[in-house]
Amino acid sequence: MQFLRRSLVGIFLLAITLALFAWAGNTVRLAVQERMNAEPRSFEQRERVLSVNVVEVQPQTIAPDLTLFGELESARTLDLRAVVGGTVLEVSENFRDGGRVEAGELLVRIDPRDAQAALNRTRANLQDSQAELRDAERALTLASDELAAAEDQADLRRRALARQVDLADRGVGTAAAVENAELAASSAEQAVLSRRQALAQAEARVDQARTRLARTEIDLDDAERTLADTEIHAAFAGSLAEVAASPGIRVTANERLGQLIDPDQLDVSFRLSTSQYARLLESDGTVIGAPVTVSLAVEGLNLTAQGSVSRESALVGEGQTGRVLFARLDNTAGMRPGDFVTVTVTEPALDGVALVPATAVAADETVLVLNEENRLREAPVTLMRRQGDDVIIRAPDLAGQRIVAERSPLLGAGIAVQPLNLDEQRSAAPAEPQVISLDPERRARLVAFVEGSQMPDEAKARVLSQLEQDEVPADVVTRLETRMGG
Structure with missing residues (x-):
């Protein structure tokens, strides 16, 4: 009985469990069907709008700029060379690297004794040539007088011969007298020929004396020029570079002693591509006259100079492309030959x-x-x-x-x-001030920093001159204070 009772209880519990599972499954099925058959909920959709920066297209006339890189070079450069050899006796105080000289200033003097001796000998030869010419001219005068006398004598002899012949024809004279007169006339003619030959020799002597005098004068000019070449003067005002001369050294002819450069007349050379070159061409096919701006950044300062294209290279160069142009610059204060600069060329509008x-x-x-x-x-x-x-x-x-x-x-x-x-x-946007005023303490601090910095002397003097003004460029003050760490 007990076994049967437990079996019935178990079957009952199992039936209840299966019923609960069936009820739960039906509930889930109905919920899924209701979810699937229900209309989806709709939310209000809003279009996304992005904020963008815009600019207005405004047609206008614009002259484009080409930004290139170039190198400065002097428009006037002169090699200082010793025309004659010798010992250097004297050099100018400014004859040193970077020395500034004026036009006509004496730079180097070479020992002139040999040149002076040669000049003195040439002057003595000139006196001999002048004396020889005077003697030849006097001899020519005497030869002319002797020829005239011989011709007069020949005329007398001919008239005497004519009288003797006339006397003989009338039977008064003798044949011997006629023969003597003929011999005398012939001798007179021979004397005339001799005097003419002497005159020709005198004229040749005069010509030779004049030629010798001309040669001596040429030698004199050469000697004077050689003496003048012992002194080397500055052909124009400029600065010296690569100086290699001092008192006491011996130099040879054509030896290079230095280089004279005009730092105030600078050209800039720059290379550009063929397409860029084509855009610069004018209607006549040239680029001469195109405006150029050169800028050089030196110790926080921006040096600029204006100019225009003056010429272009005739050759492209082996292994190169494009074109090389040269521009003549104006007001190039602070710039030097050899500086690597930024070149801005203005194209046609x-x-x-x-x-x-x-x-x-x-x-x-x-x-x-x-x-x-x-x-x-x-x-x-x-x-x-x-x-x-x-x-x-x-x-x-x-x-x-x-x-x-x-x-x-x-x-x-x-x-x-x-x-x-x-x-x-x-x-x-607020514009940054271009110049600012400095209080004395701030100015003194900046001046002390510049004076103790490692700037080149020219840049240091330029910055100090700006700091001494009542209003100082703001970018200069900013750069200096940035380097100071303030």
Whole structure:
């Protein structure tokens, strides 16, 4: 009985368990069906609007700038060489590397004794040649007089012969008298010929004396020039470099003693590509006269000079490409030959172009344009030049329209945006002061720092002169205080 009772209880519990499982399964099935058959809930969708910086395309006339690198060189450079050899007796106090000399200043004097002795000998030879010429001229005068006398004597002999012949014809004279008269006339003619030969010799002697005098005068000029060449003078005002002479050394002819450079007349040479060269060509096919600006950064200062292209190299150069141009510069204070500088060449102006940020133009030369509903659309443009962080484009169809200044992968055609005017933001930004006033303590601290720095003397003098002014450039003060750590 007990076994049967336990078996029935177990069967009952099992039946209840199966019933509960069936009820739970049915409940889950009904819930799933209700969930699947129910309509989905809808939420209000809002379009995402991005804020972008925009600029307005404003067609204008722009002269693009080419930024290149070049090297300064002197327009006037002269090698100082010893024309004659000898011992250096004297040099100028300014005859040293970096020495400043004036035009005509005596730089080097070489021992002139040999040249002076040669000049004295030549002057003595000149006196001999002049005396020889005077003697030859006197001899020529005497020979002319002797010829005239001989011709007179010959005339007398001929008249005497004519009388003897006339007497003989009349039977008064004798044949012997006629023969004597003929012999005397013949002797007189022979004397005339001798005097003519003497006259010709005297004339030849005069010509030889004049030729000798001319040679002596040439030798005299050469000797005077050699004596003058013992002194080397500055051909123009400038600075000296590569000086290699001192008193007491012996120099040979054509030995280089130094180099005279005019630091105030500088040219800049720079190489540019063939395409850049083609953009600089004028209507006549030349680039002469293109404006050039040269800048040199020295110890926190930016030295600039203006100029224009004066000539171009005739050869490209072996293994080189492009073109080499030379520009003549004006007002090159602080610059020296050999400086490596930045060269900015102004190209011919372009009409109907616009200047926009470089980030506004994609690689396929398209921009994103805003329509009336502030939605974006792509538009093609023509990229003309790159100017630092900006580009020059030609897009006549976009005149007066707004484009995205900074493109990103999130932006594309059809997207709504919130425009922010980049030009207004730039104009609203406060401009940094160009010059500032310094209190005495701050000025004294900056002056002490500059005087104790390792700046070159020229740069140090330039900075100190700026610090002495009532108003000092703000960028100079900023750079100095940055180096001071203040």
